[in-house]
Amino acid sequence: MDAKKALQVWVEHPYYRYRGCAPDVDVPGRAAGDTALSLDAWHGSDRDGSEPQREREARQVAAVEVCLSCPVMVQCDAYANSVVVEDGKPRLAEPEGIWGARTALERHRAFIKRRHEVAVPAPAEQLKTPQKLRVLEALAVHVSPEAVAEAAGVDVRTANWQRSRLVTQLNLDKGTATRRELLAAAVERGLLDAAVVVGDDGRVPAVPPPSPSRPAAAGAGAVTGGVEEGAVPSSAVPSVLHGRVRRPGRGRRRVIVGPGQLSLDDFLAPVVNVFPRNETLETAA
Numbered sequence: 001m002d003a004k005k006a007l008q009v010w011v012e013h014p015y016y017r018y019r020g021c022a023p024d025v026d027v028p029g030r031a032a033g034d035t036a037l038s039l040d041a042w043h044g045s046d047r048d049g050s051e052p053q054r055e056r057e058a059r060q061v062a063a064v065e066v067c068l069s070c071p072v073m074v075q076c077d078a079y080a081n082s083v084v085v086e087d088g089k090p091r092l093a094e095p096e097g098i099w100g101a102r103t104a105l106e107r108h109r110a111f112i113k114r115r116h117e118v119a120v121p122a123p124a125e126q127l128k129t130p131q132k133l134r135v136l137e138a139l140a141v142h143v144s145p146e147a148v149a150e151a152a153g154v155d156v157r158t159a160n161w162q163r164s165r166l167v168t169q170l171n172l173d174k175g176t177a178t179r180r181e182l183l184a185a186a187v188e189r190g191l192l193d194a195a196v197v198v199g200d201d202g203r204v205p206a207v208p209p210p211s212p213s214r215p216a217a218a219g220a221g222a223v224t225g226g227v228e229e230g231a232v233p234s235s236a237v238p239s240v241l242h243g244r245v246r247r248p249g250r251g252r253r254r255v256i257v258g259p260g261q262l263s264l265d266d267f268l269a270p271v272v273n274v275f276p277r278n279e280t281l282e283t284a285a
């Protein structure tokens with residue numbers, strides 16, 4: 001429900017006049033739900049942080065107590081926590097104070113948790129970039145990430161990145177969105193012609209899961225199972241070869257090579273050959 005409608009429902013409720021935070025008719029400045037309580041109890045001076053913590057907590061507890069007996073608590077909560085868009089950004093209709101028996105902090109936390117649902121859809125100009133449209137058109141007829149990328153005329157990484165951006169901008173859940181959902185949302189936003197979409201069984205993810213292996217360096221050899229043939233996996237290369245020299249710290253123990261263990265030289269031997277012949281280990285480091 002939008003904020004305007006929610007506000008109307010709240011103020012037009014037949015019990016609205018009996019709300020706990022209404023001004024008491026007999027005790028000016030006091031709340032009808034508890035005449036010992038000032039009407040300021042729902043908002044207080046905590047906005048600028050000047051209110052002592054103990055006072056603030058006591059005030060909030062008392063106000064929430066009144067809210068819990070309020071006949072329009074549900075409608076009040078629905079209005080205050082409905083979402084309005086300001087400068088293109090979503091925010092709570094009532095970002096300050098206690099509403100519907102919840103403090104501003106509690107309401108903001110809840111808002112952050114459901115921000116995915118209340119995210120503002122991306123404007124059309126952000127969605128209709130030539131590359132995104134090409135990726136969508138490719139995704140409409142292909143399933144494998146490589147085929148999508150090739151048909152879109154981009155590399156796989158770029159295609160996947162654009163798919164990920166589209167999922168976010170179309171307000172889909174990045175963790176669970178499927179190709180089918182992404183294409184349906186794109187059709188709904190006028191980014192894609194429904195007639196060109198080739199269906200799948202609904203299990204193809206909108207964004208392919210990240211590859212467990214790093215791409216091979218160009219010209220470094222064939223790739224088998226994510227590791228270059230004849231190349232040393234980077235995890236096996238000591239940090240000295242990555243440009244850092246680790247010196248034993250004061251508290252560190254030096255490893256004594258014993259029988260049956262490899263020495264550092266044994267360990268380095270297979271990887272030293274990855275450097276040009278005239279390049280010393282120190283230079284490379």
Ligand code: SF4
Pocket residue numbers: 019020021022033042066067068070071072073074076077098099100101
């Ligand atoms: S629930 Fe809303 S209307 Fe009722 S007392 Fe609390 S703040 Fe006031």
